[in-house]
Amino acid sequence: MIPPLHIPVQPDKLVGMHELAMTENILNIVMDHASRANARKVLSLKLKIGELSSFVDDSVSFCWSLLSQGTICEGAKLEINRIAAEFECLGCGAHFFFQKELTPCPACGGMQAKVLAGEELEVSSIEIEQD
Numbered sequence: 001m002i003p004p005l006h007i008p009v010q011p012d013k014l015v016g017m018h019e020l021a022m023t024e025n026i027l028n029i030v031m032d033h034a035s036r037a038n039a040r041k042v043l044s045l046k047l048k049i050g051e052l053s054s055f056v057d058d059s060v061s062f063c064w065s066l067l068s069q070g071t072i073c074e075g076a077k078l079e080i081n082r083i084a085a086e087f088e089c090l091g092c093g094a095h096f097f098f099q100k101e102l103t104p105c106p107a108c109g110g111m112q113a114k115v116l117a118g119e120e121l122e123v124s125s126i127e128i129e130q131d
């Protein structure tokens with residue numbers, strides 16, 4: 001009998017399940033577009049990820065290289081653009097940006113605001129090679 005192997009995993013090396021699932025969604029979207037365009041290979045793709053989302057660029061890149069193996073997306077360059085978080089104050093209507101921590105409205109000091117941008121996650125463009 002061989003005793004079970006315990007492989008130590010550093011907590012910071014763990015990839016969140018939501019990143020894996022999210023990257024799988026991205027791959028599905030890209031594959032769908034690529035096949036409709038009769039792509040032979042996907043060369044690169046651009047993603048927009050809002051600052052308010054918890055996705056970490058490195059984890060997304062890691063998941064992408066893992067999941068794209070053996071597909072026409074293998075080796076495609078992943079470019080991630082971060083979208084700044086923008087708010088609109090519910091008190092005075094001023095627009096302001098998120099700076100590290102939630103800050104009160106710079107115009108009136110109000111603490112209630114709605115999110116205008118920063119929660120997005122989208123594939124903004126795909127570069128393909130056709131037959």
Ligand SMILES: [Zn+2]
Binds near residue numbers: 091092094106109
């Ligand atoms: Zn305000």
